[in-house]
Amino acid sequence: MYLALWTVVALLAAASALRFALGARVVDLEHLYAGLSAYLLAGIFFGVFYWAFERTWPGSLAVPGEGIQSNFSLPVAIYYSFVTLTTLGYGDITPRSEVGRGLASVEAVAGQLYLAVMIARLVSLYASGEGKGNQRDAQDGPNGSMP
Numbered sequence: 001m002y003l004a005l006w007t008v009v010a011l012l013a014a015a016s017a018l019r020f021a022l023g024a025r026v027v028d029l030e031h032l033y034a035g036l037s038a039y040l041l042a043g044i045f046f047g048v049f050y051w052a053f054e055r056t057w058p059g060s061l062a063v064p065g066e067g068i069q070s071n072f073s074l075p076v077a078i079y080y081s082f083v084t085l086t087t088l089g090y091g092d093i094t095p096r097s098e099v100g101r102g103l104a105s106v107e108a109v110a111g112q113l114y115l116a117v118m119i120a121r122l123v124s125l126y127a128s129g130e131g132k133g134n135q136r137d138a139q140d141g142p143n144g145s146m147p
Contacts, residue, residue, distance in 0.1 A: 010044060013041055014037075014041035014042055018118075027122050031122060032123065035118060035122045042110075043078070046084070047078030047082070048074070048078075051072065051073075053100065053103070054077065057099075059097075060100045061080070061094070061095055064092055080093045084104050084107045084108050085107055085110075085111035087112055
């Protein structure tokens with residue numbers, strides 16, 4: 001019960017961080033960190049989801065050397081989630097069921113699209129804002145007066 005509650009809290013925190021990061025017209029480091037936090041929270045959320053999925057339908061994810069009755073612990077599930085989210089794909093844990101393959105595919109595509117589109121957008125907005133601030137400082141002088 002507590003795990004389900006904390007999973008919902010983590011999902012809401014990720015959604016809030018994402019809304020904060022994407023709702024800004026001017027992006028600073030705080031918005032970049034919020035975007036990256038949402039990415040990391042998504043990895044943890046998927047890890048908990050894989051763990052619950054394996055406990056509900058045992059044998060859906062194959063861990064090498066453990067047969068059908070595997071000891072798929074929460075740290076192993078989070079590890080698998082981040083390996084999938086980043087599309088690193090070591091191949092040591094593989095989905096056996098169609099639903100497991102579908103979840104892994106959705107996580108891998110979502111992880112890459114998030115980095116390629118959302119984080120790249122935030123970084124470009126941050127870089128363009130930093131450049132303007134630096135030019136303004138150079139034009140105005142160190143104390144805001146004209147040189």
